[in-house]
Amino acid sequence: MTEAPLQILLLLAYLAIGLISVTFPIYALCVTYLKQEQSEYKQERKKRIANLKQTIDNLNKQLSGEPVDSARFKRIQAEIKDYRAERWRARLLYLTSTGAVLLPIAFLLVALALSCLGIYSYYEGIGIWVFQFIAGSCVFIGSAVFALCRTILAVEYAALRRARTVEFDVCYSTREETAEVKVRKKVELDIGFSPIEEDIENVTFHLFFPPEIEVKEGPENSRITVQPDWHEYAGFTMIAFNIDFMPRETYKATGVSVLPKKVGIYRIPVKAKAKGIYEYRTELTLEVVE
Numbered sequence: 001m002t003e004a005p006l007q008i009l010l011l012l013a014y015l016a017i018g019l020i021s022v023t024f025p026i027y028a029l030c031v032t033y034l035k036q037e038q039s040e041y042k043q044e045r046k047k048r049i050a051n052l053k054q055t056i057d058n059l060n061k062q063l064s065g066e067p068v069d070s071a072r073f074k075r076i077q078a079e080i081k082d083y084r085a086e087r088w089r090a091r092l093l094y095l096t097s098t099g100a101v102l103l104p105i106a107f108l109l110v111a112l113a114l115s116c117l118g119i120y121s122y123y124e125g126i127g128i129w130v131f132q133f134i135a136g137s138c139v140f141i142g143s144a145v146f147a148l149c150r151t152i153l154a155v156e157y158a159a160l161r162r163a164r165t166v167e168f169d170v171c172y173s174t175r176e177e178t179a180e181v182k183v184r185k186k187v188e189l190d191i192g193f194s195p196i197e198e199d200i201e202n203v204t205f206h207l208f209f210p211p212e213i214e215v216k217e218g219p220e221n222s223r224i225t226v227q228p229d230w231h232e233y234a235g236f237t238m239i240a241f242n243i244d245f246m247p248r249e250t251y252k253a254t255g256v257s258v259l260p261k262k263v264g265i266y267r268i269p270v271k272a273k274a275k276g277i278y279e280y281r282t283e284l285t286l287e288v289v290e
Contacts, residue, residue, distance in 0.1 A: 005130045006122050012137045013115035016108045019144055023108075026151055027100040033158035034095050039197065041092040043165040094151040095158070104151075107144035111137045166277045167196045170270050170284065173253065178285040186216060186259045191284070192251040193243070193272070200246045203274040208236040209258065210266050213286060215239060217257035233269060260288040 093099040118133030172179045173190035181187045193205060208227070209215050215237045218224050222241035227233050243252055265287050272280040 005134060006119065008134055009115045009118040009122065009130070009137070012134070012141060013112055013119070016112040016115065016137070016141060016144075019141070019148070020105055020108050020112075023101050023104050023148065026148065026155075027097060029155050030095040030100045030151060033155060036161070036164055037092055037095055037154070037158045040161070040165055043167070092154075094147070094154045099147065100151045104144040104147045107140045107147065111140035111144065114140065163276055163278045166198060166200060166272075166274070166280060168272050168280050168282070169194045169196055169251075170272075170282050172284070177283070178287060180287045180289060181258075181260055183260050183263050183288050183290055186257060189256045189258060189286075190253055191256060192253045193246070194251045195246050195248050198248050200248075200274055200277070202242065202244055203246060203272055204240060204242045206269075206271040206273070207239040207256065208233040208269040208271075209239070210268075211235050211237075212260065212262040212264065212288070213237075213266060213268075214259040214261055215256065216259055219254040219256065236269075258286075260286070263288050263290060 114133045114137040118130050118137065121127075121129040121133060170191065170193055171177055173192065175192075179189065181189075191207070195203075215224055218239040219241045222239050225238050225240075227236050227238055229235075239256060241254065246252055265285060268284040268286055270282050270284060
């Protein structure tokens, strides 16, 4: 037997050792983005599952009217299976110690062991085993390289993310999102704002009151303007104010004085904006009664 198989086995062994040595520096990069991506992944997964649930429900409705043996029935069933499987596809795994270190190192250790066994078989003259160990080592090294590439792509995706998602809890002083007020009676609305999971600096809130709710006074240093016809909330009165620092799970209350002019149930859109975060939107409800 020529020395070519031996050289290949030695090369595979050195390659496995070299790749093991780079997994830890790569994980050091992952840790920088792990917390941010974990939070983003939770938000994305929550939205995706809600969309998938609606899609699956719609497909199930279509399925109920189809004959079991029809081609369309089988196609819809396959779609439902794919959508359900989508819930468990995660990019986050490859930023964790499991995906970035343990998984590739496990593959590489197996590849290294197979290379060593191949070298032993070469010197023992068991030619058929040598080539099997070469093939096995190549497969496991390839699997490790694939896992490392997924990790690098996940780091790149996190590094290029222009902003992060931050959720806010917005409610009245009653801790409810709906308040009841009397028509044609001036009332002070106490509205609380709180970031749910992390501290936020220099955040601007916008409240949009419909024309049926006359705004008398806003928070200190706030701006009050009526939105033009081309705006998303045309005719609504906008109150904009800034909060320099908001600790997580700590409410910052603000008072808004309004005069309801018409009985009805009105939505009050709320926006939160800050540097480095995606715009957050929610709604409050104001029920005006006699």
